Amino acid sequence: MAELRAEAERREAACPLSGFPARFHLPAPPAIYLDGNSLGPLPRQTAARLQAVVERDWGEGLIGSWKDAGWLAAPTRIGDRIAPLVGAPPGTVIACDSVSVNLFRLLVAGLRRAGPGRPVVLMEADDFPTDRHIAEAACRMAGAALKAVPRGELLAALGPEVAVLLLSHVHYRTGAAWSLAEAGAAARAAGALTLLDLSHSAGVLEVGLEAHGIDLATGCGYKFLCGGSGAPAFAFVAPRHLEALDQPLAGWMGHAAPFAFEAGYRPDPGIRRLLAGTPPILAMAALEAGVATVAEAPIEAIAARARSLTGLLVDALDALDEPGLLIVTPRDPQARGAQISLAHPRAREIHDRLLARGITGDLRTAPGAPHLVRLGVSPLTLTHMQMVEAAAAVGEALAQLRRVAA
Numbered sequence: 001m002a003e004l005r006a007e008a009e010r011r012e013a014a015c016p017l018s019g020f021p022a023r024f025h026l027p028a029p030p031a032i033y034l035d036g037n038s039l040g041p042l043p044r045q046t047a048a049r050l051q052a053v054v055e056r057d058w059g060e061g062l063i064g065s066w067k068d069a070g071w072l073a074a075p076t077r078i079g080d081r082i083a084p085l086v087g088a089p090p091g092t093v094i095a096c097d098s099v100s101v102n103l104f105r106l107l108v109a110g111l112r113r114a115g116p117g118r119p120v121v122l123m124e125a126d127d128f129p130t131d132r133h134i135a136e137a138a139c140r141m142a143g144a145a146l147k148a149v150p151r152g153e154l155l156a157a158l159g160p161e162v163a164v165l166l167l168s169h170v171h172y173r174t175g176a177a178w179s180l181a182e183a184g185a186a187a188r189a190a191g192a193l194t195l196l197d198l199s200h201s202a203g204v205l206e207v208g209l210e211a212h213g214i215d216l217a218t219g220c221g222y223k224f225l226c227g228g229s230g231a232p233a234f235a236f237v238a239p240r241h242l243e244a245l246d247q248p249l250a251g252w253m254g255h256a257a258p259f260a261f262e263a264g265y266r267p268d269p270g271i272r273r274l275l276a277g278t279p280p281i282l283a284m285a286a287l288e289a290g291v292a293t294v295a296e297a298p299i300e301a302i303a304a305r306a307r308s309l310t311g312l313l314v315d316a317l318d319a320l321d322e323p324g325l326l327i328v329t330p331r332d333p334q335a336r337g338a339q340i341s342l343a344h345p346r347a348r349e350i351h352d353r354l355l356a357r358g359i360t361g362d363l364r365t366a367p368g369a370p371h372l373v374r375l376g377v378s379p380l381t382l383t384h385m386q387m388v389e390a391a392a393a394v395g396e397a398l399a400q401l402r403r404v405a406a
């Protein structure tokens with residue numbers, strides 16, 4: 001471990017983003033927060049920002065703040081700050097609702113766009129449950145069929161009947177990342193639209209929505225974007241689809257002129273047509289502070305730091321030389337997100353022992369799948385040394401478990 005600690009020091013000193021963890025409220029060492037992929041930690045600038053929105057904009061500005069404090073523009077202003085993080089052009093991303101709601105509206109819009117000749121949504125059977133539930137509900141409503149297949153068969157299952165390929169960029173349990181170049185091209189060749197769930201990649205990996213010709217996407221505001229628990233999500237529509245996009249939750253805030261109070265619905269010509277109701281301004285303020293903190297770093301540098309941190313964590317776990325410990329996350333740094341998931345027959349006890357000493361990962365169980373200890377590696381909030389320390393703690397937990405058994 002001494003060599004790994006020296007390597008951690010070298011990498012931290014050489015990384016242009018090593019100042020970022022100081023911008024977040026984090027538990028005091030030796031605690032290590034490895035759950036930023038579930039709930040991103042609190043940026044230091046968020047509390048003051050929220051206080052200003054509450055006391056100045058709401059308290060003093062009252063209704064005038066819709067214009068004077070930029071409340072009306074918040075969904076697109078925040079969307080435009082998220083856009084460079086996911087490789088999207090300005091005017092194509094909006095902050096709104098939750099990932100679940102956005103998946104529903106984009107799936108139905110995609111099915112409508114594809115028309116009756118393509119009555120199928122295709123997805124990975126083992127995707128995050130909300131993606132599956134929403135896809136089933138959207139298909140039920142739109143009169144389409146859901147085809148859910150094993151991961152390895154997904155791209156080969158694209159056929160002329162598929163309207164939308166629904167894909168989670170990074171798998172929530174294993175951390176495996178799809179090649180968007182490959183998946184996007186396969187969907188395009190089959191004439192299907194690609195709808196991405198970026199919950200585990202927005203703000204942490206290069207996504208390249210425009211570069212890969214992705215049609216539709218949504219992603220989470222409270223994970224790597226550090227927008228606070230229940231933060232609004234975001235949604236993306238490629239410019240070529242915007243004008244004709246018919247989304248099912250057509251509310252007044254998506255109207256071309258919401259304050260003209262027209263009886264008939266005319267959608268906004270741009271990305272605002274995705275809105276349904278009034279944006280949650282207090283939650284938006286926290287999201288904006290989170291996005292502002294993250295977006296100060298170029299996404300390429302964030303992704304490079306994530307690969308460096310997860311790579312060191314893998315090396316340190318390998319150095320434990322524990323035959324029962326299986327790293328299920330891909331070893332190729334280009335093929336994974338910012339997490340390392342571990343399978344072990346005693347995963348639950350490892351997780352509990354880590355937690356008892358202040359190392360917060362999480363346990364992911366699913367029917368028919370091995371229990372996994374999921375170590376989230378939010379690159380702006382963690383250091384290389386913490387990767388070595390976390391791996392050492394896993395080793396100590398295993399040694400303790402053996403002693404208890406003996």
Ligand SMILES: *Cc1c(COP(=O)(O)O)cnc(C)c1O
Nearest residue numbers: 098099100128168172197199220
């Ligand atoms: C976290 C997560 C979500 C969150 O959905 P919400 O509706 O915003 O709560 C959705 N999909 C995936 C893959 C996630 O990891």
